[in-house]
Amino acid sequence: MTDWMQRWENGETGWHKGDTNARLIEYIDCLKLEQGSTVFVPLCGKSLDMLYLLKQGYKVIGVELSSLAADAFFQENAIAYSVQQASNFKVYNGNNIRIFCGDYFALDEGHLQAVSAVYDRAALIALPVNLRAKYAQHLYAIIPADCQILLLTLNYPQEQSSPPPFAIDETAVNALFERFECQQLGCFDDIKNEPKYQQFGVKFMEKATYCLRKKQE
Numbered sequence: 449m450t451d452w453m454q455r456w457e458n459g460e461t462g463w464h465k466g467d468t469n470a471r472l473i474e475y476i477d478c479l480k481l482e483q484g485s486t487v488f489v490p491l492c493g494k495s496l497d498m499l500y501l502l503k504q505g506y507k508v509i510g511v512e513l514s515s516l517a518a519d520a521f522f523q524e525n526a527i528a529y530s531v532q533q534a535s536n537f538k539v540y541n542g543n544n545i546r547i548f549c550g551d552y553f554a555l556d557e558g559h560l561q562a563v564s565a566v567y568d569r570a571a572l573i574a575l576p577v578n579l580r581a582k583y584a585q586h587l588y589a590i591i592p593a594d595c596q597i598l599l600l601t602l603n604y605p606q607e608q609s610s611p612p613p614f615a616i617d618e619t620a621v622n623a624l625f626e627r628f629e630c631q632q633l634g635c636f637d638d639i640k641n642e643p644k645y646q647q648f649g650v651k652f653m654e655k656a657t658y659c660l661r662k663k664q665e
């Protein structure tokens with residue numbers, strides 16, 4: 449956790465993108481969102497994908513460790529906000545958006561009652577392998593039963609570049625989310641658009657997209 453705080457303090461946020469993720473735009477319909485419904489964005493950083501969701505007429509709940517990231521999201525996008533201290537979180541509230549500043553693993557289902565969907569871009573793959581199962585189990589525990597999840601992952605030869613992001617393939621995703629129905633929506637090699645990884649000699653960069661839903665138990 450301190451690593452992430454340090455990265456924000458040092459401005460080492462290479463994962464942050466200046467525009468909306470193309471796969472969110474392409475696959476958002478799988479979330480089956482109605483106007484005004486709420487999307488949970490775990491490990492949200494200051495992602496502009498949250499701005500896109502707001503502009504489509506949805507509400508957003510994020511969780512993020514770093515208050516630098518939360519402050520930056522509101523300030524850089526000129527969104528008015530207030531901050532309150534609750535038990536485990538500093539809570540940032542803006543119009544239709546709330547960011548819980550603190551640890552994802554401290555969230556409970558009470559925080560996410562209103563949520564209809566989850567959008568995971570660079571959350572699962574930000575976590576080391578030993579935290580993945582805990583991440584998936586916690587997600588299962590805190591989201592409502594009928595939630596749809598859009599999960600974006602990367603897979604590449606991990607030995608050719610040090611994580612994060614942590615590479616993950618379809619077999620591992622299926623095993624991790626065994627309590628979810630899991631459908632791969634698409635997967636393509638995008639190494640041509642990843643000059644940093646090309647420099648390291650990385651041979652491929654598979655970008656996969658999944659739609660998940662909790663199995664009825």
Ligand SMILES: C[S@@+](CC[C@H](N)C(=O)[O-])C[C@H]1O[C@@H](n2cnc3c(N)ncnc32)[C@H](O)[C@@H]1O
Nearest residue numbers: 452463491492493495512513551552569570574
């Ligand atoms: C790779 S970044 C991705 C951010 C965002 N999803 C995006 O697409 O730009 C991972 C983020 O997760 C945050 N993070 C890491 N561990 C966390 C935790 N346990 N709880 C909440 N946030 C966490 C980091 O501070 C960082 O901003």
